[in-house]
Amino acid sequence: MSEQTATSDLRSLWKLISGSALMASLCCLPSVVLVFFGLASVSTAAALSDDLYWGYNGMGWFRPLLLVASALMVAVGLVIYFRNEGICTLDEAKRQRQRVINTSLLVGTLTVLLYLLFNFVILTELGIAMNLPWESSRIWD
Numbered sequence: 001m002s003e004q005t006a007t008s009d010l011r012s013l014w015k016l017i018s019g020s021a022l023m024a025s026l027c028c029l030p031s032v033v034l035v036f037f038g039l040a041s042v043s044t045a046a047a048l049s050d051d052l053y054w055g056y057n058g059m060g061w062f063r064p065l066l067l068v069a070s071a072l073m074v075a076v077g078l079v080i081y082f083r084n085e086g087i088c089t090l091d092e093a094k095r096q097r098q099r100v101i102n103t104s105l106l107v108g109t110l111t112v113l114l115y116l117l118f119n120f121v122i123l124t125e126l127g128i129a130m131n132l133p134w135e136s137s138r139i140w141d
Helices: 003-024 029-036 042-053 062-084 090-095 097-129
Strands: none
Touching (some): 003 062, 003 097, 042 062
16 A cells, blocks of 8 residues: 555545544534624523533433434445445455454544544633633533
């Protein structure tokens, strides 16, 4: 495998990982963006994030939907990645089982870690800096 192909494959995996982590964080990201660009007040953005994160009456459907969509994005992305790598049949996947398992576990783990870092550290701190009432969301308090 050439160096350029390996770099391209690594970029496609990072796009998959970061895109799915961003997708899973869309319950909180709009509030921060709206306040940052001055398109919404802090109270409106806080209400929006509460509705998207918890839903009405605590029965939210949007956040689980985002998590499922993100997981599907990872699964489809891995299928496309492996097909581009020449693993197109189940027999070929069985022959390269260790590579498929290791790559899938690495992508899944990095996606979850990036989601946790982006959503519960970066977005939380940005929201707190913009006076959104997210102090109770800090994982280290």
